[in-house]
Amino acid sequence: MADLHPDSAYSRDRHADPGSAIAFSPANRVRFEALLERYPTKMAALLPTLHLAQEEWGWISPEAVYYIGDLLDLAPATVFGVVSFYNMYNQKPVGKYYLQVCTNLSCMLMNAYDIYDDLCERLEVTPGQTTSDGKFTVTEVECLGSCGTAPVVQVNNDYHEDMTVVKMKDLLATMK
Numbered sequence: 001m002a003d004l005h006p007d008s009a010y011s012r013d014r015h016a017d018p019g020s021a022i023a024f025s026p027a028n029r030v031r032f033e034a035l036l037e038r039y040p041t042k043m044a045a046l047l048p049t050l051h052l053a054q055e056e057w058g059w060i061s062p063e064a065v066y067y068i069g070d071l072l073d074l075a076p077a078t079v080f081g082v083v084s085f086y087n088m089y090n091q092k093p094v095g096k097y098y099l100q101v102c103t104n105l106s107c108m109l110m111n112a113y114d115i116y117d118d119l120c121e122r123l124e125v126t127p128g129q130t131t132s133d134g135k136f137t138v139t140e141v142e143c144l145g146s147c148g149t150a151p152v153v154q155v156n157n158d159y160h161e162d163m164t165v166v167k168m169k170d171l172l173a174t175m176k
Contacts, residue, residue: 021063042072059090095137106147
């Protein structure tokens with residue numbers, strides 16, 4: 001039978017040495033060790049470890065998936081399953097400001113697409129693209145769970161509720 005090579009960026013054979021290509025900084029290694037003390041099992045520490053990795057590298061690369069899997073004694077598929085399930089983990093590099101516009105039903109009814117379209121036009125990007133200066137990435141997300149204050153735009157980890165095109169323009173002006 002022919003050798004099979006999965007077409008996944010997270011396949012181990014796509015990386016020369018995926019487990020050692022990266023490592024937490026000494027300060028974050030200390031933070032990681034402290035995390036392990038707070039949880040009953042290594043697997044229970046997966047989500048906060050992924051947050052720590054994203055804080056350090058800005059996204060969860062295939063190398064990070066293997067590194068975290070090795071740290072927590074988890075299969076890369078388990079780590080990637082979590083990364084790909086939650087939209088809070090970036091699977092590719094994003095800009096300094098990651099603008100996620102919720103377009104689920106409540107937000108859509110409250111004109112979220114006007115905000116989304118204006119952002120893409122104003123920043124001269126297509127959906128999911130990062131500006132040429134690396135400052136902004138704009139994406140559409142399914143639901144941010146803030147239907148009562150729709151429309152919602154998440155900038156990095158902060159929610160901005162009851163948004164309008166004008167409020168979004170003003171918020172962009174504050175981002176340096």
